[in-house]
Amino acid sequence: MIFCSISQEHDAVFLAKSWPIRKMGENNPFFMGLQIYNTLSASKEEFVPLNPGEVRIYVCGVTVYDSSHVGHARALLTFGVVYRYLKFLGYQVTFVRNFTDLDDKIIDRASREHTTCDAISARYIDEFNRDSKALGLLAPAHEPKATEHIPEIIALIRRLEEKGMAYQVDGDVFFPVQSFPGYGKLSRRNLEELEAGARIEIDERKKSPLDFALWKASKEGEPWWESPWGKGRPGWHVECSAMSTKYLGQPFDIHGGGLDLVFPHHENEIAQSEGAFGRTLARYWMHNGFLNLNKEKMSKSSGNIFTIREITAEREAEALRHYFLLSHYRSPLDFSNQGLDEAERSIGRIYETMVRVEQATAGAGSAMPDSALLEAFRREMDDDFNTPRAIALIFEEVRSLNRLLDDGRTERLGGRAAALKVMAEALGLLHRSPQLFVESRRERWIKKQGLSEAGIKELIARRDRARREKRFEEADRVREELKEMGIALEDTPGGTVWKVR
Numbered sequence: 001m002i003f004c005s006i007s008q009e010h011d012a013v014f015l016a017k018s019w020p021i022r023k024m025g026e027n028n029p030f031f032m033g034l035q036i037y038n039t040l041s042a043s044k045e046e047f048v049p050l051n052p053g054e055v056r057i058y059v060c061g062v063t064v065y066d067s068s069h070v071g072h073a074r075a076l077l078t079f080g081v082v083y084r085y086l087k088f089l090g091y092q093v094t095f096v097r098n099f100t101d102l103d104d105k106i107i108d109r110a111s112r113e114h115t116t117c118d119a120i121s122a123r124y125i126d127e128f129n130r131d132s133k134a135l136g137l138l139a140p141a142h143e144p145k146a147t148e149h150i151p152e153i154i155a156l157i158r159r160l161e162e163k164g165m166a167y168q169v170d171g172d173v174f175f176p177v178q179s180f181p182g183y184g185k186l187s188r189r190n191l192e193e194l195e196a197g198a199r200i201e202i203d204e205r206k207k208s209p210l211d212f213a214l215w216k217a218s219k220e221g222e223p224w225w226e227s228p229w230g231k232g233r234p235g236w237h238v239e240c241s242a243m244s245t246k247y248l249g250q251p252f253d254i255h256g257g258g259l260d261l262v263f264p265h266h267e268n269e270i271a272q273s274e275g276a277f278g279r280t281l282a283r284y285w286m287h288n289g290f291l292n293l294n295k296e297k298m299s300k301s302s303g304n305i306f307t308i309r310e311i312t313a314e315r316e317a318e319a320l321r322h323y324f325l326l327s328h329y330r331s332p333l334d335f336s337n338q339g340l341d342e343a344e345r346s347i348g349r350i351y352e353t354m355v356r357v358e359q360a361t362a363g364a365g366s367a368m369p370d371s372a373l374l375e376a377f378r379r380e381m382d383d384d385f386n387t388p389r390a391i392a393l394i395f396e397e398v399r400s401l402n403r404l405l406d407d408g409r410t411e412r413l414g415g416r417a418a419a420l421k422v423m424a425e426a427l428g429l430l431h432r433s434p435q436l437f438v439e440s441r442r443e444r445w446i447k448k449q450g451l452s453e454a455g456i457k458e459l460i461a462r463r464d465r466a467r468r469e470k471r472f473e474e475a476d477r478v479r480e481e482l483k484e485m486g487i488a489l490e491d492t493p494g495g496t497v498w499k500v501r
């Protein structure tokens with residue numbers, strides 16, 4: 001697997017200091033500022049952080065019982081771009097993403113493998129860290145684990161108990177949804193509708209089928225902690241309430257996750273946190289759309305899923321990022337390998353252009369990014385992180401850079417290429433050396449096609465010979481042969497260069 005180097009945080013700080021991006025456009029009467037679609041209001045709202053210049057964001061992370069898959073990758077990359085773009089705007093961002101390291105699935109796996117839950121979660125946290133590095137995700141400020149926050153979780157449940165928002169049955173503690181008047185406000189349904197839609201509940205100890213466990217008595221062989229209700233372990237939802245409040249306070253600015261978390265997970269987080277403290281939990285709720293395969297929701301249980309490792313072993317990891325960015329984060333996306341291939345070719349085109357720019361501007365020193373381009377980029381991204389339109393803008397720019405290069409007009413290249421890099425950085429793209437990316441992709445492609453670099457060079461040399469000797473028919477024949485292999489030739493003053501399609 002090829003690991004990409006991750007852009008360092010100082011890049012973003014440098015950006016924010018060098019260009020007052022947040023102030024950009026403020027003299028324009030049509031300037032709107034960042035608009036975010038808030039699931040809570042089901043509408044786009046202007047984003048105004050609680051503290052000026054600062055954003056606090058919590059995103060639900062993965063349950064570490066298995067390899068992360070492309071569905072996780074979509075959520076990770078969605079909020080990874082939100083994180084990067086907020087930094088691009090110059091905000092000081094505190095980004096928190098948890099690990100659920102205590103869950104029935106982890107317990108099952110540990111018992112199947114005759115090992116401990118800690119060993120299972122350590123293995124998959126390790127794997128997750130390698131995946132996020134490959135995907136170019138910026139590290140969160142905090143990555144709390146449920147098992148390391150048991151005292152905070154117990155304190156939260158105690159508080160709910162004191163307010164009459166928890167009841168105990170045989171060592172289990174439940175949250176009575178009837179006790180929280182706002183229950184259903186995120187999924188925009190009322191209690192009756194939700195109860196009607198709930199599965200037939202076999203646990204008759206609960207007052208409502210929607211009541212959920214805050215604490216569970218541990219069975220024989222399960223991990224346990226001492227608590228006021230006996231030996232047990234926390235339920236799932238309560239960990240996010242306890243950990244988000246610990247690291248971000250309450251309220252904080254943005255809470256994110258996949259659309260499948262709206263109900264019941266996020267609904268329950270709201271009930272617990274707002275019930276306990278009588279204050280809003282989070283002000284903006286963002287959810288990314290589902291990832292489907294052949295129109296069916298991709299999921300572990302239906303078996304139609306690829307792991308991040310499987311994808312990144314086959315191709316450049318950046319192709320996956322680019323592929324997701326081509327769709328708006330809220331739209332459902334039908335996953336396809338052809339789509340990924342196309343994304344890989346597209347990202348290759350940006351890198352090839354950057355190689356040309358680097359060659360043409362070698363020794364010219366660094367230029368200030370073109371501010372008109374950055375403003376155009378900001379307009380697109382300010383519209384609820386509209387990455388498809390931002391990517392379209394990048395490709396328009398790639399085309400115009402190539403035109404300037406073709407015409408030998410290099411005087412304006414520096415500023416425009418610098419702007420392209422800044423935009424790409426805000427999306428997490430172009431974080432490798434263009435030359436190395438092009439070479440590594442070419443090597444990978446040659447290997448996949450069962451070709452050899454020496455063989456290709458030999459064919460190119462044969463064509464050059466034929467051209468020199470004016471055997472043009474032969475030269476064209478070789479060019480055609482290479483084209484069928486997927487190789488395009490370009491005759492430049494410095495000789496023939498070739499690239500893969």
Ligand SMILES: [Zn+2]
Nearest residue numbers: 060061240265
């Ligand atoms: Zn959560």
